[in-house]
Amino acid sequence: MITQIVVCLQLSKLTHFGFFVLCPAAQAQYFRRFKLSSSKSQSIPVFTITGNSANMTRVRPTIVEVSDATTSKFHTKGIEALVTMAAKLFGAVSRKLERRQSTSSSDESIESGMVPNVNLPAYTQSSTRKLAFGTAATEEHKPLDDFYNNSTLTNISKLFCAVVLLTAFFLVMSRSLQFAYEAQQAAARAANPPIMGSRNRLVVDFQRNYIEFNDVKYCIKNDSTNTFHGESMKFGDLETPIYRYNDRVTHVFWRNDQLLEAVMIIAGHFIKTFNLTSIFQVLVSDNHPVIQIIDWIQIQNFGSTDDVKIDNFTLIDCQPEEKNEVAKRLYSDEFLQKITNNFTCHLQGFQVAPALLTSKSIDVNIIKIFYSYWVDLNHLIKMNCSSITLHSSTLSQADLIGFLKAWEGGNNSKLMFLSIHFGEGFELDVGGIVHRLAHEFKLIDGNEENTFEIKGNDDLIAEIAIPEDGRSFKLFIA
Helix, strand or coil: CCCCCECCCCCCCCCCCCCECCCHHHHHHHHHHCCCCCCCEEEEEECCEEECCCCEEECCCEEEEEECCCCCCCCCHHHHHHHHHHHHHHHHHHHHHHHHHHHHHHHHHHHCCCCCCCCCCCCCCCHHHHHHHCCHHHHHHCCCHHHHHCCCCCHHHHHHHHHHHHHHHHHHHHHHHHHHHHHHHHHHHHHCCCCCCCCCCEEEECCCCEEEECCEEEEEEEHHHCCCCCCEEEECCEEEEEEECCCCEEEEEECHHHHHHHHHHHHHHHHHHCCCCEEEEEEECCCCCHHHHHHHHHHCCCCCCCCCEEEEEEECCCCHHHHHHHHHHHCCHHHHCCEEEEEEECCCCCCCCCCCCCCCCECCCEEEECCCCCCCHHHHHHECCCEEEEEEECCCHHHHHHHHHHHHCCCCCCCCEEEEEECCCCCCCHHHHHHHHHHHCCCCECCCCCEEEEECHHHCEEEEECCCCCCEEEEEEC
């Protein structure tokens, strides 16, 4: 049985390949119908292999001259290098696979008791393998066309090599671009604090001298401690040296005698830049003159079109010489109107009782006064808050009954929780107040723990809890 195999390699723009099995008549018909667009000719090797499956003989190729507009030669050195790399890669893979195959086949034959056929024809290395393995003769004399025209290396192998090289190239490029993008994003995050959602969150801590904006903290440090030089940041019209400790903490260096001014300038910068209408939290202590901070809160709008409010305000203490003045300013209607959510004050030692007996009420959500010995019934009724906590209180039994009467009549309508803790040497007469409660109100329930329920306006139920020691009074409104 004679089989004729014709391998035709048609190169069109360096990428088109063809493989045909034709009889001689079909070959002639194929070349007659093969229309070309150029007068140039191309040599196509035609290999004729005769024999059967057991014995095959290779005959020298004949050359068929056909016209073709393309050529198998590459005119670009970069493409030649790419093809050579692909050829060497394919040769190495082929050698490993053939070595593994032959070894496993011999081992299997020996294990099965079969003696391998040692009378095999000598193996002749193909020109493609020589090109791939880089022999001296190949390097000097074998043209690059042999790599494309030899049938040993199939189109799939060539495509595989090209895909491997292109994949490696694109992986390297993608990693490089990703690295550059991440570096740029890190620099942008450090230079500009992130804006989280539709609302910006600003914390001003005068006690520890730092500003926190959207979870990025700017710690103000004494300029004499600056051992890192070279980077700076501009706040308003002032530029100051900084050190980026990490993505969330930046040290801002300032003169030690101007730390209070630095906190105000940086906070004002964020308020004006982002047109903030509120500060999430302000924390004040005796580290700085509190009067200056109160003026900063009350007077300045920082260039904002709206009045800047404070959601949460906490005062730890102030300097002794300014306690009376701070108490007057802090517990005034003008200042308390700036607070929208939580007002917490630890101030003590002042002699002048704050004047909260105006027509306006205290409309903060939560109020906590830790030294409330000055708070009387009139002050308490003015607190239109949802939660009231008083420590060191001197409110009397009559004051508590008067407050409950006012609540029953519809006053303090926002109240949900009241907790009063009495000072040293002062406690409630538990038996007396229970008797007054039973006389003044219709008790719904009572038990040995002195817990009672009374009904107020709009059928609201208030639960009153008085411990046996009489040291506290708590009111829960459901």
